[in-house]
Amino acid sequence: MAALGMLDSANLNGGQKLAVKYFTVAIALFGAQILFGLLAGLQYLYPDFLYGVLDFSVNRMVHINAMVVWLLYGFIGATYWLLEDEAQHPVVGLALGNLIFWVLTLAVAVVVVVYLLIQIGPGEHSTIWLINEGREYIEAPRWADIGIVVSVLVFFYNVAATFAKGRYTGIGGVLTLDLIALAGLYLAGVFYTPNISVDQYWWWWVIHLWVEATWEVLVGCLMAYALIKTLGVRRKIVETWLYIEVALMFGSGILGLGHHYFWIGTPEYWFTIGGFFSALEPIPLVAMVVHSVFDAGAHKMKSTNHPALAWIIAHAFGNFFGAGVWGFMHTLPQINLYTHGTQWSASHGHLAFFGAYVTIVIGFIYLALQKWRGNVWMSGGLVDGGWKWKWSLALLHIGMIGMTIGLLVAGYEQSQIERAIEGSTWTGYFAAQAHQWFQQGIFWRQIFGWVFAAGFVLLVWDLMTIGKRETRPIQAMQAEAA
Amino acid sequence: MTEATWWASESFWRKTAIWVTAVSFVILIFLTFDSLSQISAGSKRVPAYSVINHRIDYVFDEKRNFQVPVIGPEEPLFGKKLTEEEAAALVSRGKVTTQAKNCMNCHTLLGNGAYFAPDLTKAWLDPSWGSKEAREQLMVDFLKDPSDKLHNAIGRRMPNLGITDDEARAVVAFLKWMSAIDTNGFPYNFKPIDQSDPAPAAPTATAAPGAIGSPAQN
Numbered sequence: 001m002a003a004l005g006m007l008d009s010a011n012l013n014g015g016q017k018l019a020v021k022y023f024t025v026a027i028a029l030f031g032a033q034i035l036f037g038l039l040a041g042l043q044y045l046y047p048d049f050l051y052g053v054l055d056f057s058v059n060r061m062v063h064i065n066a067m068v069v070w071l072l073y074g075f076i077g078a079t080y081w082l083l084e085d086e087a088q089h090p091v092v093g094l095a096l097g098n099l100i101f102w103v104l105t106l107a108v109a110v111v112v113v114v115y116l117l118i119q120i121g122p123g124e125h126s127t128i129w130l131i132n133e134g135r136e137y138i139e140a141p142r143w144a145d146i147g148i149v150v151s152v153l154v155f156f157y158n159v160a161a162t163f164a165k166g167r168y169t170g171i172g173g174v175l176t177l178d179l180i181a182l183a184g185l186y187l188a189g190v191f192y193t194p195n196i197s198v199d200q201y202w203w204w205w206v207i208h209l210w211v212e213a214t215w216e217v218l219v220g221c222l223m224a225y226a227l228i229k230t231l232g233v234r235r236k237i238v239e240t241w242l243y244i245e246v247a248l249m250f251g252s253g254i255l256g257l258g259h260h261y262f263w264i265g266t267p268e269y270w271f272t273i274g275g276f277f278s279a280l281e282p283i284p285l286v287a288m289v290v291h292s293v294f295d296a297g298a299h300k301m302k303s304t305n306h307p308a309l310a311w312i313i314a315h316a317f318g319n320f321f322g323a324g325v326w327g328f329m330h331t332l333p334q335i336n337l338y339t340h341g342t343q344w345s346a347s348h349g350h351l352a353f354f355g356a357y358v359t360i361v362i363g364f365i366y367l368a369l370q371k372w373r374g375n376v377w378m379s380g381g382l383v384d385g386g387w388k389w390k391w392s393l394a395l396l397h398i399g400m401i402g403m404t405i406g407l408l409v410a411g412y413e414q415s416q417i418e419r420a421i422e423g424s425t426w427t428g429y430f431a432a433q434a435h436q437w438f439q440q441g442i443f444w445r446q447i448f449g450w451v452f453a454a455g456f457v458l459l460v461w462d463l464m465t466i467g468k469r470e471t472r473p474i475q476a477m478q479a480e481a482a
Numbered sequence: 483m484t485e486a487t488w489w490a491s492e493s494f495w496r497k498t499a500i501w502v503t504a505v506s507f508v509i510l511i512f513l514t515f516d517s518l519s520q521i522s523a524g525s526k527r528v529p530a531y532s533v534i535n536h537r538i539d540y541v542f543d544e545k546r547n548f549q550v551p552v553i554g555p556e557e558p559l560f561g562k563k564l565t566e567e568e569a570a571a572l573v574s575r576g577k578v579t580t581q582a583k584n585c586m587n588c589h590t591l592l593g594n595g596a597y598f599a600p601d602l603t604k605a606w607l608d609p610s611w612g613s614k615e616a617r618e619q620l621m622v623d624f625l626k627d628p629s630d631k632l633h634n635a636i637g638r639r640m641p642n643l644g645i646t647d648d649e650a651r652a653v654v655a656f657l658k659w660m661s662a663i664d665t666n667g668f669p670y671n672f673k674p675i676d677q678s679d680p681a682p683a684a685p686t687a688t689a690a691p692g693a694i695g696s697p698a699q700n
């Protein structure tokens with residue numbers, strides 16, 4: 001085994017070697033997401049910026065697609081990370097898994113290059129097959145959809161077969177079932193229909209049932225594993241909590257889908273069903289906060305990996321505020337009538353994706369780096385005082401909260417002026433966009449966007465250096481009495 | 483101490499999780515069948531594509547307490563009445579074009595998409611087009627090259643997306659059809675373009691006050 005503090009893949013098991021590849025691409029795409037977010041944000045302030053070269057639609061598409069792909073890479077990486085440990089068995093079909101990693105990454109690269117250089121095509125089906133599908137978040141052209149489905153099937157085979165050959169823990173069982181649902185839902189977005197109501201009906205199956213059901217349960221599994229790892233919480237407690245969270249999450253999130261069916265042509269009964277069940281969605285998120293904070297407190301914050309634990313706690317709070325509070329604020333139809341499709345949605349979308357998903361993926365990357373460097377010390381009293389991880393965490397949060405508030409101000413103004421007063425005509429839309437409160441909101445969004453970007457640079461620097469000159473081995477964990 | 487309470491038992495919560503998920507999912511499937519039948523093209527909420535042969539308005543409904551689409555007298559798009567198949571093909575071509583040109587990453591459709599440009603749900607009915615007679619051609623011209631046709635003072639311009647004449651007409655057909663979908667009153671308080679027929683031969687322009695308040699207004 002290599003010296004402590006050196007990045008050495010001999011420190012990792014097979015699944016973990018694959019995991020760090022996924023993490024590396026994830027971070028690169030996170031960088032791309034931020035870059036194109038900044039470009040799109042600038043176009044709000046300077047409409048002629050890159051006009052006709054990289055139009056807003058292109059920048060925004062790359063921005064949100066990079067996000068979806070890097071978070072999925074983060075989830076796949078995290079799953080491969082814990083797989084052998086959890087199943088107590090080497091990953092089944094690892095060579096195939098490796099091959100698929102390269103195929104998928106190549107496909108992603110081609111898709112992005114086509115987005116940037118070709119951008120759009122003639123109004124024919126060939127465009128949907130080859131260039132872009134033009135449906136928000138799932139713009140990937142049809143050929144890539146097929147590739148994604150095949151890749152996910154291989155991934156799923158790796159996971160299910162490894163648990164089957166090794167052992168199925170509670171976490172393993174929930175994870176496997178959840179992955180079936182997650183992959184199956186993607187198929188709801190892989191078809192064409194001229195009927196825009198039917199189109200959006202199924203489109204929301206993918207988007208909502210991902211982020212408010214299957215992704216939530218997936219990160220619930222990741223959090224359960226991370227709490228065992230960083231704090232040494234007893235498995236029985238963690239897994240009981242996981243089942244409670246699954247019950248609450250699916251119990252509210254599946255029918256909560258109805259909060260997207262108020263205005264797309266679907267019947268009026270969705271007002272009641274969507275409003276009621278989505279209003280319950282914050283409950284499991286509160287449960288997660290209680291769970292993680294209680295566990296951390298019960299262990300007197302004595303963790304084996306401070307940055308990872310900090311990001312896991314950030315996840316619990318971020319999920320609660322971004323999804324739970326910001327989501328709840330506009331989920332009742334009486335309010336959503338005015339906020340639907342305004343900067344309100346953007347405010348919530350940013351805080352929720354960041355708080356719920358970015359945080360936990362970063363937490364896992366810290367777990368990975370610790371082991372990759374030979375299980376080094378990552379508790380309190382790091383060599384440089386840990387200023388880099390602390391400051392990057394702070395800057396990323398300040399940046400994100402600042403953007404969220406800026407967009408919220410813009411969203412309030414827009415829902416009042418464009419929606420309530422002007423009735424959403426084109427004139428009304430631009431009256432609201434030109435209003436100084438709106439302009440101030442998006443100006444501050446941009447400023448805090450730069451803060452966020454600075455936090456990202458620091459994060460990357462920290463990920464490359466943390467534990468480098470460390471000579472102490474990982475802090476011993478006091479296991480709970482069984 | 484461990485087995486004492488049911489509510490702290492792992493197996494109880496495992497079963498609960500499975501049951502809650504299964505029941506929710508079954509209800510969703512059931513509602514999906516019902517919703518899909520209510521939003522198929524040609525249903526009450528989502529009209530047949532041939533609705534583009536008619537005038538479409540958006541009028542306040544006392545009973546539902548919000549505006550609803552109202553299908554009016556025959557007013558064929560581009561003056562040409564289409565069969566159901568022709569209309570379906572045209573609208574579909576328009577829909578594909580909106581996807582191929584990535585409209586949704588600047589605009590919202592039915593309120594979903596991006597927020598850089600106006601919502602298109604009722605674009606067909608927008609008063610900015612001036613008059614209902616000029617509207618069709620203005621829309622086609624705009625779509626074919628919007629880059630010098632600003633609708634605002636903040637300098638935001640739609641880019642030239644290389645939309646052909648045929649594609650533009652198809653997109654207009656799609657927009658006209660979309661404006662006829664019953665969206666439960668979204669967008670609220672919308673002020674549609676005046677589509678009333680010219681008042682029957684009022685002698686002079688000075689008679690104007692009497693011409694206001696035609697039935698199509700709300």
Ligand code: HEM
Nearest residue numbers: 211259278281323327328330331340341345349352353356
């Ligand atoms: C981590 C979980 C969540 C994520 C990542 C998330 C993300 C998003 C995003 C990105 C959108 C905008 C979609 C678009 O582009 O049109 C959205 C819309 C919405 N979300 Fe969430 N969300 C989450 C959880 C929640 C929860 C728990 C609630 C309710 C309690 C909620 C309520 C809503 C509503 C009502 C809308 C529709 C906004 C509109 O009408 O424009 N979300 N969400």
Ligand code: HEM
Nearest residue numbers: 034037038040041345346349350353354449452596597598
């Ligand atoms: C430097 C930081 C960022 C900037 C300047 C930025 C900017 C933008 C802009 C301009 C849009 C388009 C909004 C519109 O249609 O009007 C957007 C959309 C979006 N961004 Fe970001 N973004 C940043 C970071 C992030 C991060 C970190 C996330 C999540 C992890 C994120 C998630 C999203 C989502 C989900 C949408 C779609 C929202 C919706 O449709 O409601 N962004 N962003």
Ligand SMILES: [Fe+2]
Nearest residue numbers: 208212257259
């Ligand atoms: Fe949702």
